[in-house]
Amino acid sequence: MNAQAPVAAKPSTAHSAVRFVLPLIVFAAGLAAWEIVVRLREIPPYVLPAPSVIFLTLIKDWAVLSQSLATTLLTTLEGFAAASIGGIALALLFNQSKWVEYSLFPYAVVLQVTPVIAVAPLLLIYLEQQTAVVVCAFIVAFFPVLSNTTLGLNSVDRNLAGLFQLYGASKPQTLRFLKLPAALPYILGGLRIAGGLSLIGAVVAEIAAGTAGAGSGLAYRIAESGYRLNIPRMFAALLLLSLAGIVIYGVLALISHLVLRRWHESALGKET
Amino acid sequence: MSSVKPSSGVEASLTALAVSLRDVTKVYDNGVMALGPLDLAVRKGEFISLLGPSGCGKSTALRLIAGLTAASSGTVRVSRHEGEMQIGHGIGFVFQEPTLMPWTSVRENVRLPLKLGGIPKAEGRARADAALASVGLADFADAFPRELSGGMKMRVSLARALVTDPDILLMDEPFAALDEITRFRLNNDLLALWRSLGKTVIFVTHSVFESVYLSQRVVVMTARPGRILADIRIETVEPRGEEFRTSAAYSDYCRRVSAALAPSYAGQLTL
Numbered sequence: 125m126n127a128q129a130p131v132a133a134k135p136s137t138a139h140s141a142v143r144f145v146l147p148l149i150v151f152a153a154g155l156a157a158w159e160i161v162v163r164l165r166e167i168p169p170y171v172l173p174a175p176s177v178i179f180l181t182l183i184k185d186w187a188v189l190s191q192s193l194a195t196t197l198l199t200t201l202e203g204f205a206a207a208s209i210g211g212i213a214l215a216l217l218f219n220q221s222k223w224v225e226y227s228l229f230p231y232a233v234v235l236q237v238t239p240v241i242a243v244a245p246l247l248l249i250y251l252e253q254q255t256a257v258v259v260c261a262f263i264v265a266f267f268p269v270l271s272n273t274t275l276g277l278n279s280v281d282r283n284l285a286g287l288f289q290l291y292g293a294s295k296p297q298t299l300r301f302l303k304l305p306a307a308l309p310y311i312l313g314g315l316r317i318a319g320g321l322s323l324i325g326a327v328v329a330e331i332a333a334g335t336a337g338a339g340s341g342l343a344y345r346i347a348e349s350g351y352r353l354n355i356p357r358m359f360a361a362l363l364l365l366s367l368a369g370i371v372i373y374g375v376l377a378l379i380s381h382l383v384l385r386r387w388h389e390s391a392l393g394k395e396t
Numbered sequence: 397m398s399s400v401k402p403s404s405g406v407e408a409s410l411t412a413l414a415v416s417l418r419d420v421t422k423v424y425d426n427g428v429m430a431l432g433p434l435d436l437a438v439r440k441g442e443f444i445s446l447l448g449p450s451g452c453g454k455s456t457a458l459r460l461i462a463g464l465t466a467a468s469s470g471t472v473r474v475s476r477h478e479g480e481m482q483i484g485h486g487i488g489f490v491f492q493e494p495t496l497m498p499w500t501s502v503r504e505n506v507r508l509p510l511k512l513g514g515i516p517k518a519e520g521r522a523r524a525d526a527a528l529a530s531v532g533l534a535d536f537a538d539a540f541p542r543e544l545s546g547g548m549k550m551r552v553s554l555a556r557a558l559v560t561d562p563d564i565l566l567m568d569e570p571f572a573a574l575d576e577i578t579r580f581r582l583n584n585d586l587l588a589l590w591r592s593l594g595k596t597v598i599f600v601t602h603s604v605f606e607s608v609y610l611s612q613r614v615v616v617m618t619a620r621p622g623r624i625l626a627d628i629r630i631e632t633v634e635p636r637g638e639e640f641r642t643s644a645a646y647s648d649y650c651r652r653v654s655a656a657l658a659p660s661y662a663g664q665l666t667l
Binding site for chain 2: 281291301
């Protein structure tokens with residue numbers, strides 16, 4: 125079993141290197157083509173800035189942009205934390221009582237299917253701006269956590285449940301030692317989706333709030349730069365948003381992998 | 397149902413019963429009569445097999461004894477040590493599948509019943525290691541279930557059932573999914589454990605050969621609703637080993653048990 129690992133490791137590292145390098149090559153080729161087209165056709169920066177100009181803008185405006193990035197990331201993080209805690213807690217509550225589940229689940233669905241961009245302006249009327257933005261991020265992100273956790277809690281092996289019953293496990297024991305570990309892969313999957321969605325929620329709310337003026341997140345910078353025809357800064361802010369999204373996903377995927385790597389199929393290599 | 401030896405007197409035979417079922421029936425929620433009425437008495441230290449066609453209620457009988465489901469009528473009695481609180485009511489259960497928690501080590505899987513019973517961690521770990529050693533898996537305590545073969549997983553499951561030192565071991569077709577060579581080895585190891593530990597074993601199987609090889613008594617059941625069709629005592633030179641498997645006495649018993657089992661399948665030709 126363990127002896128196979130070094131043998132299997134070689135092709136898998138080569139394979140993952142290819143998976144890492146290929147998208148980078150595509151990225152570099154795309155950037156080069158973009159740069160060349162802009163230079164050859166002499167497209168002005170307020171129509172389409174070259175990648176080099178965007179990069180220079182990023183450095184030049186770093187003071188402003190980094191502060192906006194911090195604001196947006198904080199909103200995302202707060203929304204994500206609220207969605208994670210709220211989603212898992214509600215799923216646990218549903219799992220303990222069918223009555224609660226039947227009473228509340230339809231509203232969770234309503235919250236999910238109503239487009240958040242349409243809800244954001246209303247929230248901005250009734251809530252303080254910073255709160256409204258976080259609530260938007262929460263609304264978008266919490267449903268995947270709720271539904272995945274519910275699915276996980278209901279996927280417990282019947283015989284294992286019987287075993288816990290045989291040995292007289294209490295409800296808290298069954299929850300802690302059986303249901304939560306069994307649901308963990310599902311919960312982590314839900315969190316991975318929620319991470320990206322809370323960024324989207326934060327951006328949507330910032331854009332909706334944009335004209336109110338007080339906001340200073342990245343989405344607000346994009347809207348503001350648009351009014352001023354500062355197209356390179358729009359791109360620079362967009363680039364930062366993408367990077368933030370990638371980092372959030374990467375961190376959550378890494379956590380999920382580290383937690384599950386010893387036992388769950390999703391985190392195992394093909395041969396082991 | 398007269399196989400309980402009256403030789404040691406009525407009083408003694410009553411106290412020596414590990415499990416007794418009286419007029420037990422089980423009706424499922426959908427109205428299907430699954431079991432019974434069933435009468436069964438198992439003496440302490442006895443190794444018996446419940447043999448019958450699929451769906452005859454053998455597993456249901458086992459779950460009734462374990463207290464995992466309630467009987468619709470009749471009484472189920474399981475003997476217990478007086479005054480002493482036993483984890484899992486003195487019963488160990490081995491399921492058809494290994495039923496291990498994939499997220500934790502083999503040692504933690506075996507320690508689970510003790511953990512649920514509030515035994516301190518250090519003592520629990522020591523007992524889990526001892527149970528693993530008894531099934532020949534001392535070196536695999538830190539492995540995860542997915543790193544083990546099917547036979548080894550079943551051994552872990554057996555170690556977990558033994559870790560509470562139960563009086564009664566209930567086994568629900570535990571080796572049905574294993575290849576023949578592995579099953580033979582586990583049969584021999586189970587017999588050795590039974591001889592050294594002196595537990596009462598109730599073993600559910602649909603294999604005539606396995607039931608005859610392992611048990612002192614083979615209880616043959618009818619198709620649903622499961623009732624007892626025959627109760628055949630297997631008497632041979634103990635301890636049994638591979639030579640019993642190839643002996644004439646063994647094939648005679650297999651023939652007798654197969655003949656007893658035949659009526660159970662007669663009604664199923666239309667299936």
